[in-house]
Amino acid sequence: MAKLICGINEISNDMFNGKTIEEVIASTGQLLNLPDRSNLVILVNDEESDAGHVIAADDEVEFVKAAGEKG
């Protein structure tokens, strides 16, 4: 089952298999609290990828959340 991660949020679902990352962003972006950034880094199984990647069954797709700025 493919897994999508952003920050502390995670969704696993067989429905992601075979879809592009761009397609799942459209359907799950709000659930994951995806940031609206043009420089959003996408990792597939820890390697940099892009929104055109077709998700495989065991893929772990992470949308890297920006680092907290303040302190």
Add this chain to the structure above:
Amino acid sequence: MDALVIIGLGGIGGALAEPLCRYLDHTDYVKQVKLIDGDRYEARNSERQQAAAGQNKAEAWAKRLSGSFRSLAVSAVASFITPDNIRLYLPDNSVIMLGVDNHATRKLLQEHCSKLRNVVLISGGNDYYDGNVQVFAKKNGRVLLQPITCFHPEIESPADRRPDELGCDEELPASPQLLFTNFMAASLMLNELYLVLQDQFQHSEVYFDIRANAARPLSRTSKLTLSNKEEERLKQRSSSIRTDE
């Protein structure tokens, strides 16, 4: 570890300073803790931080902590970290707890730490309800946990500036912060330090959100091989330059 340094004594740094010193006082890891911050308290900080307005933050904390511990010496540097002083304050074999409020300083720290042979950099940052902790580590020249700039373009190419780069009439843009979010960042930084002191280099990053009362640690390793190959390449280059000479 030759030195433990806390950079930034605001909401996060101020929350971890005392428990960290209390823990170290009962161990043999290090006998000196250095606090570094060029900032002064303002009235608007009082919601999250305790000190008189106008006091330098590092000096205020050093005064509060000095004499409280039987075997630990706490000193203060009332200055921002800059490219000119970073080598003086952060030598090799340092463990650095970084609680600053701008990515430009985070980038400076990472660039410096990448050049050291033995170093641990634990960096915390937050927004109002959430944030993250990142850990970079090198041991005997080998990268164990990837740079904090890795996969973080906002740190690699910061849109903000360091405090020392601002003009006299400028200041970093302020945004409201929540005390409890600072505390969670500080707590997770201390957890990661504890793991590192046990020689466990597990997590390159931990995300957290106080609304969910949750944290997620991550172990990203894909760039480690690249970081170590780069290190090897630089070593070979230095060695070939020395041979030519």
